[in-house]
Amino acid sequence: MTCTELIEYLSQYIDQELDTELEKAAQEHLASCHNCSIALDTTKKTITLGRLALAKPLTGVKREKLYSQLQQVFAQQTETGS
Amino acid sequence: MTDDETLIERLRKKDETAFKDLFELNIDHVYSLAYGILQNEDDAEETAQQTFIAAYKTIDRFEPKAKLSTWLYRITYNNALNILNKRRQTDPLPDNENESIMPSSLVDWRFEPEQMLLEEEIHKQLEKAISTLPPALRAAFLLRDVEQIPIHECADIQNISETLCKARTHRARLLLRERLSEYFSERN
Structure with a gap:
C-alpha cells in the first residue's frame, strides 16, 4: 500500500470498515511509515477533540427562554386549532 | 412498544408533558448541530425553535421508520441550510470533492x-x-x-x-x- 492509498482509506481504517486484506496492508504500511502513522494518530485525535469539544448544549436562561417561547406558540396553535 | 413509539403516541394525543420530554431529550443535539452548521448562536436558537415547531405541527405525518431523533436532526439540518440560503451564505462544495487530500503538516501533537x-x-x-x-x-x-x-x-x-x-x-x-x-x- 502506498501513502496516497493509506490516506484514501484512512477514515475507513479508523472506522474499521476495511476488509481483512486491506486492513492488513494498511497495518503493514503504518508499521513502516512514520508520516502515515502521524497522520493516523492526529486524525484520531482530531475526531476525539471534536467529539469532546464541539458539542454545544443550550443551557441556562437561553434554554428556559426557548422552551417558554415554544409553549406560547403551541398554546396559540391549540387555541386556533391549527 | 419502544420509547420512541410511546413518546410519539403521547405527542399525537397532545399530552402536555410529551413536548416537554421531546424538548428535553433533544434540544442539546438540535442546538449543537444548528450551531455547528451556522456558527452563530442567534441563528442556532432560531433554527432550534423552527425545528420544534415543525415537529409539533407535523408529528401526525411522521412515519416511525426512522428514529424520532433522526427525524429531528433532519428537520434541523434542513432548517439550518435554509437560513444559510436566505442569508446568501451558502458555501458550495468544492468541485474537487472526491479528490484525496494528502496531509502536508505532519507534526506529532504529543498530547492526548x-x-x-x-x-x-x-x-x-x-x-x-x-x-x-x-x-x-x-x-x-x-x-x-x-x-x-x-x-x-x-x-x-x-x-x-x-x-x-x-x-x-x-x-x-x-x-x-x-x-x-x-x-x-x-x-x-
Missing part, C-alpha cells in the same frame, strides 16, 4: 486530546478550524463524529448516499486535522 482540552486556546483553534470548512463538510463531521450517528442515519439526515456521506466525513476529518496541525506546528 483530554490534556489538550484543558487549554482554552485549543478550544478556540478547534472552533476556528471547523468554521473554515464548507457547511456540508461541517455537517458531515458534526453528525458522524460529534453526534456519533451511524453512517446510514447521517446519509438519511442529509438526504445523500452513504458513499457521499463517507466521502464528506473523510474530507472534513482530513481538513480539520490539517488546520489543527498547522497550529501545533507553529506552536512547537
Whole structure:
C-alpha cells in the first residue's frame, strides 16, 4: 500500500470498515511509515477533540427562554386549532 | 412498544408533558448541530425553535421508520441550510470533492486530546478550524463524529448516499486535522 492509498482509506481504517486484506496492508504500511502513522494518530485525535469539544448544549436562561417561547406558540396553535 | 413509539403516541394525543420530554431529550443535539452548521448562536436558537415547531405541527405525518431523533436532526439540518440560503451564505462544495487530500503538516501533537482540552486556546483553534470548512463538510463531521450517528442515519439526515456521506466525513476529518496541525506546528 502506498501513502496516497493509506490516506484514501484512512477514515475507513479508523472506522474499521476495511476488509481483512486491506486492513492488513494498511497495518503493514503504518508499521513502516512514520508520516502515515502521524497522520493516523492526529486524525484520531482530531475526531476525539471534536467529539469532546464541539458539542454545544443550550443551557441556562437561553434554554428556559426557548422552551417558554415554544409553549406560547403551541398554546396559540391549540387555541386556533391549527 | 419502544420509547420512541410511546413518546410519539403521547405527542399525537397532545399530552402536555410529551413536548416537554421531546424538548428535553433533544434540544442539546438540535442546538449543537444548528450551531455547528451556522456558527452563530442567534441563528442556532432560531433554527432550534423552527425545528420544534415543525415537529409539533407535523408529528401526525411522521412515519416511525426512522428514529424520532433522526427525524429531528433532519428537520434541523434542513432548517439550518435554509437560513444559510436566505442569508446568501451558502458555501458550495468544492468541485474537487472526491479528490484525496494528502496531509502536508505532519507534526506529532504529543498530547492526548483530554490534556489538550484543558487549554482554552485549543478550544478556540478547534472552533476556528471547523468554521473554515464548507457547511456540508461541517455537517458531515458534526453528525458522524460529534453526534456519533451511524453512517446510514447521517446519509438519511442529509438526504445523500452513504458513499457521499463517507466521502464528506473523510474530507472534513482530513481538513480539520490539517488546520489543527498547522497550529501545533507553529506552536512547537
